[in-house]
Amino acid sequence: MEGNLTQGPILKTLTKLALPIMASSFLGTLYNITDMAWIGQLGSKAVAGVGVGGMYIWLSQGLASMARMGGQVQVAQCIGRGDREAARGYAQTAVQLATVLGLAFSAICVIFLHPLVDFFKLTDPEALDAAFSYTRVACGLLVFSFLTLTLTGLYTAQGDSKTPFVANLIGLVTNMILDPVLILGPGPFPKLGAMGAAIATVTAQFIVMGIMILGVVLRQNGNVLKGIRLFAKPQVEYVNGICKIGIPTALQGMAYCAISMVLTRMVSAFGSAAVAVQRVGGQIESVSWNTADGFGAALNAFIGQNYGAGKMDRVRKGYRASLWTVGVWGVLITLTFVLLPEPIAKIFFYEPEAIAIAVGYLIIIGFCEGFMCEELMTVGALSGLGRTRLCSVISITFTSARIPLAILLGGRMGLTGIWWAFSSTSIAKGIVFVLTFFYITRETRNSTV
Incomplete structure (x- = not known):
């Protein structure tokens, strides 16, 4: 049956699902890099201002992950158990939650625009103007992003990663033209x-x-999104099921962003160029983390269906195959950042000061790329087992450590110390997450069907 991830060769099944998702994630990377490359021609002050707005978009994605992850995991597990009626109920509720949360977040950003931007203590008028302009529009219409992320998760849960890829490809072309x-x-x-x-x-x-909504309308049958009613009264059991899985993921994502905001405020003490480098550096890094996160989304659906069907042996084999695949990608990114930092930096920056800061950032952050890839992939795997609360605890604990570490190292090494706080904690998280997955699945070995 199309979309059934509980049968067939494991690596082939996982790869077939993962490649379009990874390609979609790479398109997401190109979205961001395209924006930064063009904005970079306006100068580092404009980049810094857009970076502030980008922080709130990042924060919103943490909130959006509640509906996306909760819906994706529950739908995948229901499909694995053969309960398509419940899968449709969870899909409908996820879309409803995404709509409500997206509208609420946008309203907050518009109403409290000035205090939100002022939090970062930007002093340059040009940077401030860019921050207000970008945040007002991009954050004011975030409901489209919320629905896009949730629909992507629901498509993926059913084993369909091609439709989101086609939709994102068309979106990227539009973005590159505009x-x-x-x-x-x-x-x-x-x-x-x-x-x-x-x-x-x-x-x-x-x-x-x-395009994703059109895909649901045109499809004759089989898609659990077919026939959902946006304005129907949500059923409590479905809301609770999504919140149980989704809230820890949302807290994890939002806490990660909030911590980064605090760190960005620390970085702003070193000037607009430093803020711009942190912002653009994050977009450059997305070449690795968007791809790893995309593979994690595929693994999430694969594990969700197989866990729902009680096939733990396929769960473990799928994870091992993913571990090697994502690890190789992470090592390649590490080598690129460490060996070619200056050519990469010159794509986005034109001022000598900004280029010098960017080179230092890329070299230091490059050492953690492989570990970060393994972390993100494993988060998807553990979430497929329903262990989102555990993921949240591990991630928030180690990410929070960046603040005291940045204060300690930054006081001794300046901006370089803050970059090392980022890198060292990512290395630690990658190791802990991988060991945790092997421990969890060793405990559940007896549940193999």
Whole structure:
């Protein structure tokens, strides 16, 4: 049966599902890099301002993961058990929650725009103007992003990763066309700067969402999203089921972002160029973490269905195959960052000061890329088992350690010490997550069917 991940060769099944998701994640990386590359032509101050808005978008993705992860895991496990009626109920509730949460987050960003931007203590007028312009538009219409992420998770839970890939590809092309036109304003077009980048991104997200909704409408049967009612009264059991899985994931994502905001405020003491490097550096890193997160999403659906069907042997074999695949990718990224930092930095920065800071960042952060890839992939695996609370505890504990570590190392080594606080904690998390998965699945060995 199409979308059935409980049968067939494990590596082939997992790879077939994972490749479109990884490609979609890579497209997400190109979204961000495209924005930063064009905004970079406006200078590091504009990049710093957009980076502030990007922090709140990142925070929103943590909240959006409640509906996405809760819906994806529950739908996958229901399909594995053969209960498609419950799978449809969870899918409908996930879409409803995504809509409500997206609208609520957008409203908060618009109403409290000035205090949210002022938190980062930007002093340069150009950076502040870019921050206000970008945040107002990009965060004010985040409901499209919330629905896109949730629909992607629900498609993936059913073993369909091709539709989200096609949708994201079309969205990327749209974004790449609109970015230079709206940011730089060639010819008769107005130069909108940071606001242009926000408009391009929101337009692309709307198109991606529309294509995935169209995919549900055109499909005759089989998709659990078919026939859902957005305005129907949510059933308590489905809300509770999604919240049980999704809330720990949301807390983990939002805590991670909140901690990064505190660290960004520390980085801002070193100037706009340092803030810009942290922002752009995160986008460059997304080449590794978006890909690993995409593979983790595939593994999440694979493990969710097989765990629901009681096939723990396939769970363990699927994880081992993923461990090696993602590990190799992480090592390649490490070598690229450590050996070629200056050519990468010069793609996004033109001022000598910013380039020098970016080179130091890439070298230090490069050492943790393989470990970070394993961490993100394992989070997807453990979440497929329903262990989102455990993931949250591990992640928040080690990520929180960045703040005192950054204070300690930053006081002795300056900006370099803050970069090492990022890198060392990522290395620790990667090791702990992998060991935890092997321990958890060793405990459940007797449940193999």
